[in-house]
Structures are given as C-alpha cells and as structure tokens.
Amino acid sequence: MRSTLLAIAILLPAISASADVLEMPGETVGTSLSKPSKGNTMKAVLHAFGAPTKKYAPVGGGSVHQPPITRWDYPSFSVFFENSHVVDAVVPGSPPALQRSEELQSSPR
Secondary structure, X not given: OHHHHHHHHHHHHHHHOOOOOOOOOOOXXXXXXXXXXXXXXXXXXHHXXXXXXXXXXXXXXXXXXXXXXXXXXXXXXXXXXXXXXXXEEEOOOOOOOXXXXXXXXXXXX
C-alpha cells in the first residue's frame, strides 16, 4: 500500500504538468520581416528600402535633451529617427519581443 501511494505521489506531478500557449493579436509566428537596424542613417534606409509611403515632420528638437524625432511609414513597418539615425523600427499592431524577461515577476495574490 505504501509503495503504491509513493508511486502515485511521484507520478502525479509529471502526469498533470501542462503549459498554455499565449498568442498575441497581430503576432506572426515564424516570419521574419526585414526592417532597418538601429543606428542606420536616413540615407541608408532610403537606399535599402526606397521612399517611404509617408514622412512625418520632426517633433521636438527644442534642446539637446530633446532631439528631433522623425517618423517614416512603409507598408509593413514604421521607422523612427533621432536626428538622422534610426532609433527603432516597429511593425504596427505587433508587440515587441520581451526584453529582460527574467526580471518579470508575478504579482502577489
């Protein structure tokens, strides 16, 4: 009897273990979109990706601590420049990959 209970106690956690898959809206799994890298210049982006579908006027630029930020929209992504260098390229509707996920903690219940 005792060995049966021991076997059940050992096997039960292994049998009941499961995982959920969280799918984010707009997320495309397994596809990699080519977009500009951080640090590229406006000239390099124009050369690699052509003219954007829409260019926005610079915002900010009033001081050294607030440089001008410019946005260019392409059909599948948007590029953000600080002065004339890429600071980020994003896919609208697609959340960015988690950074430093080891720092995330679940809230106490």
